[in-house]
Amino acid sequence: MYDIEIENLTKKYGDLKAVDNLTLKVEKGITFGFLGPNGAGKTTTILSMLGLIIPDSGSIKILGNDVFREPVKVKERIGYLPENATVYEELTAWKNLEFFANFYNVSKTEKEKRIEELLKMVGLWDVRYRKAKTFSKGMKQRLLLAQALINDPEVLILDEPTSGLDPEGAFLVKSIVKEERKKGKTVFFSSHILSEVEELSDKVGILVDGKLMALGPLDDIKKQFMELEGYEIKIEAKHPLPELDLEGIIRVERIGNNKAIIFAKNDIREQISDYLTQKGVTLISLEIEEPSLEDVFLKTIYKKE
Known part of the structure; x- marks a missing residue:
């Protein structure tokens, strides 16, 4: 069973094909590393998966729902951590999560329990009542990760999740990704840190100039490389x-x-x-x-x- 199904996705910007007839399927419950040099089309693909970019052709389904025809059903079941995202600086860590939790139909008790659980998970419980503007970049990144998990998503999409983090913060984020994987969640993440991809990924896709150049378990890709x-x-x-x-x-x-x-x-x-x-x-x-x-x-x- 596939949690993510991308079929013949194409997106052009003028004469540039950012994504070129991309077909990609991600099995349920795995961690998928999405790689490629700058300008390869990774961000365009991810934004298309979220329904934030409309492709020229092709289709995307997440958890069986069409991203463009059933956007609300998709968004209710996924979590997203964008690269270079920002928090609400004037709100506390607790209020930041509460703001996003209010988009989901959960009781006050369940919401408070979830916020407490997440703030402890990302190491921000002791500063829950501090305004986010006093946080370091790494603390803000951890708060954003908690935000992506607020609805207990079945699919987690992370764009450069350890960007700007010190080693301790990066270790924490990777530990959380591993724990979500153990819970049966599907994690789709892009990263330029290759050792991180090797450590976390069950399967890897390499995108170059909008085209999928390699796809499969990392051991299989290495074997293909050795044969070549x-x-x-x-x-x-x-x-x-x-x-x-x-x-x-x-x-x-x-x-x-x-x-x-x-x-x-x-x-x-x-x-x-x-x-x-x-x-x-x-x-x-x-x-x-x-x-x-x-x-x-x-x-x-x-x-x-």
Whole structure:
């Protein structure tokens, strides 16, 4: 079952295609990382998901409701944290959340209980009666996250959720995202912090020039990258390594007598092990060096070495 269904979404600004025939589905209960360089079309996609931008063509459903035909039904069931959002500076933390809670049909008791729970969750309970104008940027960001959760949404959409936060604040936000995921919520977030995406995401989509360049679990994307760019195999032996003359090897970088990095067209660890055993060489370790998400970006998105 999919909580988010985007079909053939296209949006132009003059001659520029901000989003180009994008089709994307996000399963229920996962955390989805949405990536891409500046100008890739991420914000246009997110604003379209919220019904704040009308696309030239295509459709979007969230929780089975059409975003453009049933906007109220969608908004009742989602939470949204925009990038560079602002709080009401003259209101206290409590009053900020109360203001947004009033949009939802809940009793006063339930509303107060929810506000208390959220302020404690984001670490602002002790300053609940202070005006937001006295808050640091990080405190305001945490208040905005609480605001996005005020209606206990089934789908949470976060645009750069740790932007401007110190390490402690970023850790708190990531912890909250993980907890919402454990509750069965679907979390859709964009971020330029690649380590954050690796840590949080069950699945990743990479957008470039409005087009979806990669989609799937991060391990699958890394595997596709290795198949395209080659495998990096690290080897260490108890004895000096002989010449490695095996099919599939692109090059070998030796590190002393008994260590080497082998660049190969495919995963040839079994062949390497058999070859060295025949040569009487005992292996200490033989492992593939997995690329990081940064490696994938630099070589496949930005085309850099």
